[in-house]
Amino acid sequence: MELEKLEKERDAYVHNLFWLGLKIAAIFAVPAVLAALLGRYLDGMYSDGNVFTILCLVTAFVFSWAVVIRQFSKINKKIRTIESKIRDLKDKQNKATNNN
Numbered sequence: 785m786e787l788e789k790l791e792k793e794r795d796a797y798v799h800n801l802f803w804l805g806l807k808i809a810a811i812f813a814v815p816a817v818l819a820a821l822l823g824r825y826l827d828g829m830y831s832d833g834n835v836f837t838i839l840c841l842v843t844a845f846v847f848s849w850a851v852v853i854r855q856f857s858k859i860n861k862k863i864r865t866i867e868s869k870i871r872d873l874k875d876k877q878n879k880a881t882n883n884n
Contacts, residue, residue, distance in 0.1 A: 787873045794866045797859060804855060811855075812848045819844035 823837030830836065 787870060787877070790866055790870045790873065794863060794870065797863050797866070800859070804859065807855065808852050811851050812845075815844035815848050816841060 819840035820837060823834070823840035826836035826840070827834055
């Protein structure tokens, strides 16, 4: 019973990876657009080139990757914990079956 529950929970996390993909797109798109707009504004005010635009875009890119890595780490940790519990339950079931 508990094994089935854990397997369903694991499958739910795997399904959530699809939604994480959409989140990742937003995590990169929103800061990139804002950085481009801010960079163009700052370049128009203080620079003849694209220095501020490039700096803002690089900063947005690094920020986005940090957010994605953090999200992935949280989900991966939860999935590993569930996988470990599933493995333990299966081992207990196998030992019980072998002892009988």
